[in-house]
Amino acid sequence: MRIKTIEKLCCPFDKKDLKLDIFTKDINLNILEGILTCAYCKRKYPIVHGVPIMSPDEYRQMELEQPIIEKWKLEHGLSDMQLVPKN
């Protein structure tokens, strides 16, 4: 997905702006892997194979998303990668 397209996305939970961290791009500079973080509610939405996974909480498949996040944590030395913040 192109950066310009991703920049138009907002958090499905509260419609606030998302911060983009890019991990992998293809030769056309499309984003293949990255993570979108809501500045407001701190939810994180992974971009996998160029597709942002932005389901509302009740439809999120954490068992699919979490292994991807764990891989990125190792590869990119990330900490604090809670997908949905605990209250």
Ligand SMILES: [Zn+2]
């Ligand atoms: Zn949010």
